[in-house]
């Protein structure tokens with residue numbers, strides 16, 4: 001069975017486990033699917049290792065500026081475009097476009113997730129690569145302490161979350 005087939009066959013169970021992980025780790029998705037699950041650094045490692053345990057791979061990492069009152073004073077936020085109100089934290093998230101500064105799986109690994117069989121061990125390796133990228137980026141000069149990482153989950157495209165996300169804040 002391929003990676004995506006095994007997710008589809010266990011959809012209810014898998015989605016429940018994903019939803020639990022997102023909630024425990026205060027991760028908020030942008031839109032109705034499972035892309036751009038934004039959370040704080042405090043929770044990102046637990047979120048990623050939890051995803052590895054339930055066999056869900058991360059195919060992308062993006063960055064969002066956390067535009068809270070404190071961060072506005074400290075770091076001059078927002079650093080990007082509009083974005084959603086934060087559900088778990090104060091303020092809102094501003095979408096950052098940092099050229100070439102996001103993590104995408106290499107094409108062959110991505111295609112394998114789309115069409116092939118993928119072992120739990122391989123998923124863990126993929127997710128550890130995403131985790132290592134996040135750590136590496138936070139040590140670089142393009143990083144600002146207001147930035148929060150967001151992970152994209154590689155799940156069937158038709159999967160939707162039940163909850164509604166908040167509206168976008170006005171673009172600045």
Ligand SMILES: [Zn+2]
Nearest residue numbers: 065077079146
């Ligand atoms: Zn900022």
